[in-house]
Amino acid sequence: MAAHENVPFDPALTDLYKDLHRHPELGFQEHRTADVVADRLRASGFDVTTAVGRTGVVGVLRNGAGPTALLRADMDALPVEEETGLAYASTATATDESGRTVRVDHACGHDLHTTCLLGAADVLARDRTSWAGTLVVVFQPAEELGKGAQAMVDDGLYDRVPIPDVVLGQHVAPLPAGKIAGHAGASYAGSDSLRVRLVGRGAHGSMPQASIDPVVMASATVLRLQTIISREVPSTETAVLTVGSIHAGDAANVIPGDAELQLNIRSFDEATRQRILAAVDRVVKGEAATAGATDEPVVTATERFPVVVNDAGALARTLGAFAAWLGPDKILDPGAGGGSEDVGVLATAAGAPLSYWLLGGTDPTLFTTGDMSDPALLTVPSNHSPRYAPVLDPTLPDGVTALVTAARTWLPPSG
Numbered sequence: 001m002a003a004h005e006n007v008p009f010d011p012a013l014t015d016l017y018k019d020l021h022r023h024p025e026l027g028f029q030e031h032r033t034a035d036v037v038a039d040r041l042r043a044s045g046f047d048v049t050t051a052v053g054r055t056g057v058v059g060v061l062r063n064g065a066g067p068t069a070l071l072r073a074d075m076d077a078l079p080v081e082e083e084t085g086l087a088y089a090s091t092a093t094a095t096d097e098s099g100r101t102v103r104v105d106h107a108c109g110h111d112l113h114t115t116c117l118l119g120a121a122d123v124l125a126r127d128r129t130s131w132a133g134t135l136v137v138v139f140q141p142a143e144e145l146g147k148g149a150q151a152m153v154d155d156g157l158y159d160r161v162p163i164p165d166v167v168l169g170q171h172v173a174p175l176p177a178g179k180i181a182g183h184a185g186a187s188y189a190g191s192d193s194l195r196v197r198l199v200g201r202g203a204h205g206s207m208p209q210a211s212i213d214p215v216v217m218a219s220a221t222v223l224r225l226q227t228i229i230s231r232e233v234p235s236t237e238t239a240v241l242t243v244g245s246i247h248a249g250d251a252a253n254v255i256p257g258d259a260e261l262q263l264n265i266r267s268f269d270e271a272t273r274q275r276i277l278a279a280v281d282r283v284v285k286g287e288a289a290t291a292g293a294t295d296e297p298v299v300t301a302t303e304r305f306p307v308v309v310n311d312a313g314a315l316a317r318t319l320g321a322f323a324a325w326l327g328p329d330k331i332l333d334p335g336a337g338g339g340s341e342d343v344g345v346l347a348t349a350a351g352a353p354l355s356y357w358l359l360g361g362t363d364p365t366l367f368t369t370g371d372m373s374d375p376a377l378l379t380v381p382s383n384h385s386p387r388y389a390p391v392l393d394p395t396l397p398d399g400v401t402a403l404v405t406a407a408r409t410w411l412p413p414s415g
């Protein structure tokens with residue numbers, strides 16, 4: 001593997017990536033990963049703080065007068081059974097937050113993020129003539145839970161490290177390897193996950209008149225919820241409401257006492273978000289009342305991601321440096337995406353601009369046009385798929401180079 005001529009690539013990073021891929025850990029359980037990260041940062045000369053936000057790791061490297069840049073990588077994996085067939089595929093299991101034993105896989109690419117940032121940190125530590133100022137590297141837990149960035153901030157992240165002038169980060173994506181994409185403004189959707197418990201009255205299946213059937217109540221609720229986006233959100237706004245889980249009862253001849261729905265809402269505008277949340281509450285309570293339920297339903301928020309907003313000037317500066325490295329034809333604008341991220345929490349808490357981009361990680365021979373209209377984008381395995389695995393060459397060296405290039409762009413040497 002080769003990297004940009006000014007950013008050497010350490011082949012040992014490939015072995016590190018494969019090791020992290022074989023040993024994925026769920027959010028707030030990244031103990032082994034955190035130990036690996038801390039040891040490598042110390043070896044590169046960083047001042048290291050561990051257990052920030054439970055399992056987060058932070059490194060600080062001061063290199064004279066100048067601005068402060070924060071580079072971030074997330075470390076956690078997903079409760080997914082890997083189906084890539086790779087020689088280094090994960091066979092790991094773990095206990096999730098609900099006490100279930102689940103298979104675990106780095107199906108979102110956070111192992112690559114961690115490897116690339118460790119590689120970039122070492123390059124910058126070895127060559128301190130190419131930049132000046134303070135470099136902060138943040139290895140964040142629990143991004144998939146939407147809680148890791150906030151946990152680090154709440155645990156005094158910015159009391160422990162200098163407040164950055166910019167927050168930089170990247171995410172591997174099913175775009176052609178060798179290309180980078182970034183969108184200014186609202187770039188990734190805010191996300192709210194809700195659990196709804198509908199309380200009815202159980203009875204024998206032969207005596208429906210003795211019940212308040214939560215299955216019928218849940219069915220009516222699901223159908224009515226689908227009208228919120230189509231009839232209550234302006235057509236000029238983008239929003240999605242998904243009922244991803246429904247459960248009630250365990251036997252064919254028993255009307256259960258309750259039912260549970262799990263919902264996810266994606267939106268880009270806070271007023272739209274509040275309108276949808278209020279409508280969900282109204283619909284749920286209204287369907288329960290219509291069914292004659294004597295107990296009010298319980299709506300519980302389980303997950304929250306704020307909208308990720310890329311600062312236009314900061315992103316343009318970073319992408320300009322990437323264009324000088326890769327060529328302007330290798331820089332794409334993906335538009336606003338429906339996925340969610342919590343990296344923006346780090347920028348908001350610091351009052352700093354965010355510059356966050358997508359790193360192409362899929363075999364480029366699978367694409368025809370290679371731009372955002374390419375039909376392969378609908379067919380290649382995407383993040384969170386059990387078959388998702390980035391191609392390592394050139395993704396790994398490009399990921400290292402992108403982070404080093406971004407850091408040098410924001411931490412130029414004096415003179």
